[in-house]
Amino acid sequence: MTSSRTVLIVSDHTGLTAETTARALLAHFPDQPLRYVQRSFVSTLALAREVTREVAALAERGERPLIFTTITEAAVLRELEAAPARLFDLLGPGLTALEEEFGVNAARSVGRYHDMHDQTSYLARMDALDFALATDDGVGDKQYGLSDVILVGVSRAGKTPTSLFLALQHGVRASNYPLAEDDFERESLPRPLEAHRAKLHGLTIDPRRLHAIRTQRKAGSRYASLEQCEHEVRRAERLFSRVGIPVRDTTSASVEEIAAGILAQVRRG
């Protein structure tokens, strides 16, 4: 086995931007054995020197580490550049191009993004999160009226993680409607949803996957049985298609994908 290369993700703040970009790049090299190390809040030269000492120690053992950084402070960046590693300056070239484009200098201050500099949108995200938590699984008409999006699906089809992600990442107010036996008997849109048709997004899932998820929760129950899962999913899908709600399959989609798909649909209107 090849020994793995160290990927140092170095930022002067939370490190979320650096990690996202580094992983997006490295995902294109799925066969490289890599070891990720996160070094956040590296905002001073002294802290950068701790990182370069760490890199030097790796280099002495014959490794050539990769450094991915969003640091923009010139002195700190220079310290990293001098380390025996391959450095990826993730923001530098873009900032230079934007300075040229806008005809002004970049602020180049520490961690401007992922702080609360945009108070309004941050508070909207926290409000949406409270909303999702308060309305999780079954709410009244008032909450549906206040929702941006209403997720409809059987128990454990992915409604809750999706609504929390929509809130935390996108500031979108999502509520849930859990489909149950009496909804299937009705064979039309559940009454509480009738006035909100444009906000509805159905979630479905492979019955075997649902069976596995529910078994983790309540092994051996009727609720978790494959027969029951097959029955519920079949009836839910029939309902979605009868009333014409857009549907997403969550079986092998991440919450990031489900949420982005719903938002793309909302934008198309």
Added chain:
Amino acid sequence: MTSSRTVLIVSDHTGLTAETTARALLAHFPDQPLRYVQRSFVSTLALAREVTREVAALAERGERPLIFTTITEAAVLRELEAAPARLFDLLGPGLTALEEEFGVNAARSVGRYHDMHDQTSYLARMDALDFALATDDGVGDKQYGLSDVILVGVSRAGKTPTSLFLALQHGVRASNYPLAEDDFERESLPRPLEAHRAKLHGLTIDPRRLHAIRTQRKAGSRYASLEQCEHEVRRAERLFSRVGIPVRDTTSASVEEIAAGILAQVRRG
């Protein structure tokens, strides 16, 4: 007032990487009036043409839009490059450098990151989310034993958003311990936390901010009164310092910052 420039965030998948990087760059130009437009799942030439038509329409009105893209498919990228806009190819240069570094070609396939390609870490995140939801506000010793991190603080100090973010973003299992009156009377570590001292992270908040948050919930209640908030915060801070738990002030910190700070501390050990 200057008219705002359009920033098109164009990706072949969820758009999260493109949006994160674009916003991290543009946060360094706080005075530029910008209008953000997200175009996700642009995975074909036909869909790219819809975007370039949109750009052309803006250009006809005398605007020079900015396109930020993580698209790596050559034909689709070329279509965007031909549009009358300033293009920021966010992954291209990094991929070329990595190809050189690794001596292999990049996969350059659609949306490798933010899908479920890393099943193990995705499932860990979903498990951590279930854990955070199941154990929100008050749990038994078993759950504390299974936690990576235990957040301690008075009601509405930021424990729940932080634990959900730690789960969804980082796959870290966080549980909460809400401090209440009887804990303050005890003047030492609450009994359920005694065995888990190394996992404890205190959250505090400005009493006026806490008062505002609680007032939104229960206006006019004793719970929301400034006196009560001041009393609880003072006692909580005294407890943290007496037992020596690391403390974070959530008053003007985002969940991204609080979570990253906790993780940096966990790593330092």
